[in-house]
Amino acid sequence: MSAMKNEDEAQAGQEADGIAEYLRHWPGLYMRQGDKIVEALPEDVVVAKTYPTAKVKGRAVGGIRLTILTKKTCYRVNEEVRVIHVMEVIEPGHKMFVMGPKQVYGEYVDGKLVTPEAHPQQVYDGLVLDSPNVDYNYDITTYSFDTPGRHEIYWQVGEVRSNKLELDVVES
Amino acid sequence: MRTFTAKPEATRQAKLSRTTISDWGHGERNRAVHPMLHLGRTIGNQSVQRLVQSDTDALRAVSHNFSRIPLHPSQTRTHATPKESAALHPRDMEEPATEDPTALIDQEVNTAPPNAIPQQVPPPLAPPVATGPTATLPTHIRGASSPAAMPDRIPPRVDTPVAVTITGLTIPMRDVTLSIEGAGGGNGTATINGAATANLGASATVQLRGVNQTDVGKAGNLRLVADHGGTRLAASAGFSVSAIPQNWSVTLNSLVTGPERGIDVNNNWESDSGNVADLDQAQRSEQVQYGTGTGCFAGVTGNNSGYRPANSPPLVDHHAAPVGLLTGPGSIVAEQTFIFKDDRTGAVNIPATRSGFRLTRVVIEPIAGSRFITTTKAGTATSANGFASAAGSGTVTSGLQAV
Numbered sequence: 001m002s003a004m005k006n007e008d009e010a011q012a013g014q015e016a017d018g019i020a021e022y023l024r025h026w027p028g029l030y031m032r033q034g035d036k037i038v039e040a041l042p043e044d045v046v047v048a049k050t051y052p053t054a055k056v057k058g059r060a061v062g063g064i065r066l067t068i069l070t071k072k073t074c075y076r077v078n079e080e081v082r083v084i085h086v087m088e089v090i091e092p093g094h095k096m097f098v099m100g101p102k103q104v105y106g107e108y109v110d111g112k113l114v115t116p117e118a119h120p121q122q123v124y125d126g127l128v129l130d131s132p133n134v135d136y137n138y139d140i141t142t143y144s145f146d147t148p149g150r151h152e153i154y155w156q157v158g159e160v161r162s163n164k165l166e167l168d169v170v171e172s
Numbered sequence: 173m174r175t176f177t178a179k180p181e182a183t184r185q186a187k188l189s190r191t192t193i194s195d196w197g198h199g200e201r202n203r204a205v206h207p208m209l210h211l212g213r214t215i216g217n218q219s220v221q222r223l224v225q226s227d228t229d230a231l232r233a234v235s236h237n238f239s240r241i242p243l244h245p246s247q248t249r250t251h252a253t254p255k256e257s258a259a260l261h262p263r264d265m266e267e268p269a270t271e272d273p274t275a276l277i278d279q280e281v282n283t284a285p286p287n288a289i290p291q292q293v294p295p296p297l298a299p300p301v302a303t304g305p306t307a308t309l310p311t312h313i314r315g316a317s318s319p320a321a322m323p324d325r326i327p328p329r330v331d332t333p334v335a336v337t338i339t340g341l342t343i344p345m346r347d348v349t350l351s352i353e354g355a356g357g358g359n360g361t362a363t364i365n366g367a368a369t370a371n372l373g374a375s376a377t378v379q380l381r382g383v384n385q386t387d388v389g390k391a392g393n394l395r396l397v398a399d400h401g402g403t404r405l406a407a408s409a410g411f412s413v414s415a416i417p418q419n420w421s422v423t424l425n426s427l428v429t430g431p432e433r434g435i436d437v438n439n440n441w442e443s444d445s446g447n448v449a450d451l452d453q454a455q456r457s458e459q460v461q462y463g464t465g466t467g468c469f470a471g472v473t474g475n476n477s478g479y480r481p482a483n484s485p486p487l488v489d490h491h492a493a494p495v496g497l498l499t500g501p502g503s504i505v506a507e508q509t510f511i512f513k514d515d516r517t518g519a520v521n522i523p524a525t526r527s528g529f530r531l532t533r534v535v536i537e538p539i540a541g542s543r544f545i546t547t548t549k550a551g552t553a554t555s556a557n558g559f560a561s562a563a564g565s566g567t568v569t570s571g572l573q574a575v
Contacts (some may be wrong), residue, residue: 007228026476028457037459037476037557059271097490099460099475121497123469125460125506127477128436128490 020090022133023052029136030101037101040140043083047071048084048136058155058162063091063131066162068155074168078144081167083107085138085155089131099138100124106156109143145169150168186513206290305341307348307372307398307405310334313380314411317418317444319525323391323517324411326362328382329445335395337375338492341400347371349399350378353407359393360386360413382413382445388453388515414516415450415484420527420564422549425488432572434492434533434547440485440508441524449484453515455479456524458489460508460531461556468535469493476557479513491531491547498535498545498575506531507556508549528554528561535575544573 008152029048040048047069051057057067067161085104089096107115145151148169155162313334315326326332338348350559351369355361361384364370370378380396418441425436439458443451451507458477465472480487510527513520530552537543551564 004330025481027455030476035473087188095490098480099458099477101475121494123491123493123497123504123533124471125491125508126458126475126489127439127480128488129480137476 009062019052020132023088025050027098027136029140031140043071044082044084044140045123045151047082047101048086050136051084051136056163057088058160060088060090061160063090063094064160066155066157066160068108068153068162068165070165070167073166074170075145076167076172078146078172079169081143081145081153083141083143083153083165084136085156085162086134087138088134092131094131096129096131096133096135097124097126098129098133098135098137099124100135101139102137104141104155105154106141107141108156109153110151114143115141175296255274265296278513280475304403305345305348305400305405306339307400308337308339309396309398309406309408311409312411313394313396313408315444317416317525319416319522321522322514322519324409325386325391325414325416325442325514325517326380326382326411327415327445328385328413328450329447331379331381332381333377335375335377336372336491338372338398339375341373342557346401347373348405351397352380353397353400354393354394354410356384358387360384360390361411362394364396365428372419385414385450385453386412386516391517412517414514415447415454416514416519416522416524417448417454417456417510417512418439418444418525418527420510420529420551422489422522422529422551422564422566422568424568427570427573428490428492429573431496432492432494433498433545433570433575434490435568437489437491437549437572438486439489439561439570441482441527452481454482454512455515456482456510456512458508458510459556459559460506462549463507464504465504467503468497468499469502469504470508471531472504482512491549491551493533493545493547495575498543500543502536502538503532503534505533507552507554509554509561510558511559523559523561526551528552528562528563530554544572545575546570546572 007149026049029045030037031040031044032038039045051067051069054069065088066085067088069079069086075081087096088163103116105116105119106113143153145167146172151167151169153165153167188327240403240465310325313326313332314324315330315332317327318325336348336350343347347372349369350364352362352364355368360382362379362380362382364380366379366381372378386394391412394406394411396411396412397404397406420439420441423440425438428434428436441456443449457479460475462472464470508529510524511521512524513522529549529552532548532550533545535543535545546569548567548569550567550569553563554561
C-alpha cells in the first residue's frame with residue numbers, strides 16, 4: 001500500500017514534502033475587466049496560492065482534478081463570495097490549454113446550474129502545456145446569498161466534479 | 173541626457189581660498205603693496221619663501237590659484253585607453269613649478285608699477301574658481317536591449333557601452349577611476365573593460381559587462397562611480413545585472429488535424445545574454461487579442477497564458493479551431509505579443525522586444541458544402557491587450573486544409 005502511494009507520488013512529480021514541482025511555480029491569476037485582462041485582486045491571489053497545500057481538493061478522475069476555493073467558509077447575508085477555480089492534471093499524457101481567463105462552465109449553487117453547462121465550440125490560440133501541470137486561468141465567479149443558512153457550490157466538467165464548498169451564511 | 177555630476181572637494185577649498193584673496197585685495201592691495209610683496213621685490217624670492225614658511229597667515233593670503241596657470245594643449249592628457257593600474261605617474265610625485273607661492277608673488281610684483289600712486293579703482297573681478305577634474309556618467313546604466321519600462325539593468329555576458337566624459341584633468345593629475353560600487357553580496361557583479369576598475373585620463377566609452385546576475389530582492393544596488401584621488405566625482409543611479417527574453421521566432425511544429433484544424437507552432441525566444449539558461453528568474457506570458465470575427469468566427473474574445481518559466485524554450489502554441497465551428501465562410505485576425513517579468517529586477521508586465529505576431533484564419537467555401545481553412549501566423553509589429561511589440565520573426569501557415 002505504501003509502495004503504491006510512493007509510486008503515485010512519483011508519477012505526479014511530487015517531492016518529499018508532498019508538493020509537486022509544477023505546483024511550486026505561480027503563473028499568476030487574471031480576471032477580465034471589460035474587454036481587458038488584468039491581474040486578479042490581491043485577496044483572490046492569496047486564496048489561489050493556497051491551492052498547492054490545500055487539504056481539500058477535488059477527487060481526481062482520469063488524472064484530472066477540479067478544485068474550487070473561497071477565502072472563508074462563513075459569510076454574512078449578501079456578502080460577496082468569490083470562487084477561484086483550479087484544474088490540475090496529475091498524470092502525464094494530457095494537453096493543458098492554459099490560455100484564459102476561461103469562462104467557467106458547469107458550476108452549481110445549491111444544486112442548480114448557474115453557468116452554461118458545457119463549452120461551446122471555440123478557437124484556441126496560445127500556449128499548450130504537457131501534463132502533469134496546473135491551470136488557474138479561469139474566471140472568478142461571484143455569488144451572494146440573501147438567506148442565511150448553509151449553501152453549497154461545486155463545479156463539474158463531464159465526469160469530473162470538484163470538491164463541494166459548504167458555506168455558512170449568517171445574518172449581518 | 174541627464175547626468176549626475178559631483179563637484180570634488182577641491183572645488184570647495186578653492187572657493188575658500190578665493191574669498192581670502194578677495195578680502196585682502198579690497199583692504200590692502202589698492203592702497204599699498206602688501207609688505208610681503210615689497211620684500212619679494214627688494215630681497216628676492218628666496219627670502220620671501222622663508223618668510224612664507226614662517227608666517228602661515230601670510231601664506232593663506234597668497235593661496236595658490238590654479239586658474240592662473242596657463243594650460244597649453246600639449247599638456248592635456250590625450251590617452252583614453254584604460255591603464256593597468258591606478259598607480260601614480262612618475263611626474264605625479266613632483267611638485268609643479270607653478271605651485272611655488274613665490275611665482276604668484278612674482279606675478280603680482282611684476283605687474284605693479286614701481287611708483288604707482290594709490291587711487292580708488294573698482295575692485296578686480298574675482299579670479300575664476302579653481303576646479304579639479306569632473307566626470308560625467310550616464311544617470312541610467314541600461315543595456316541597449318532594455319525595454320523602456322524596464323528598470324536600469326545590464327545583461328550578463330555581453331558588453332554595454334557607457335560613455336564617460338572627463339574634463340579638467342591635466343598633467344600631473346591622477347587618472348579618474350571607474351568602479352562598480354555595491355558589487356557582490358548578491359547585488360551582482362560587472363566588469364569595466366574586463367576588469368573591476370578602469371582608469372581614464374580622458375573621456376572615453378567603456379564597456380560594462382555583467383558577470384554575476386543580481387539575486388532576487390537585491391535590485392538596483394550597483395552603481396557605476398567615478399573617483400579621483402578619493403573624491404567622488406560622479407555616480408550613476410542604481411542598476412542590476414539580469415538577463416531578459418527577447419526576439420521571438422516561430423517554426424512549424426505540426427498541422428492540427430482530427431477534430432480541429434490549424435497549426436501547432438514552436439515558439440522560441442532568446443536571452444539578451446545569449447544564453448537562455450540565464451533566464452532562470454524570468455517568466456514570459458503571451459497575450460492574444462482578437463479582432464472582430466466574421467461568419468463562423470463571430471464573438472471570439474481574447475486570452476492570455478499567465479506567466480511561465482522563460483528559461484526552457486521552445487514552448488508550443490496551439491492555433492486551432494474545432495471542425496464543428498467551421499460551418500461556413502468566415503475570418504478572424506488575432507494579434508499576439510509576449511510580455512515578461514523578471515524577478516531579479518522586480519520588473520513585471522514588460523513587453524518583450526520583437527515578439528509580435530498576427531494570426532489569421534480564413535474559411536472559404538468554393539463549392540457549397542466543401543470548406544477549407546487557412547491558418548497563418550506571421551511576425552508583425554502589433555499590440556495585444558495593451559502590450560505592443562515589434563515583429564517577431566518567421567511565418568507559419570497551414571495552407572488550405574479541408575474542413
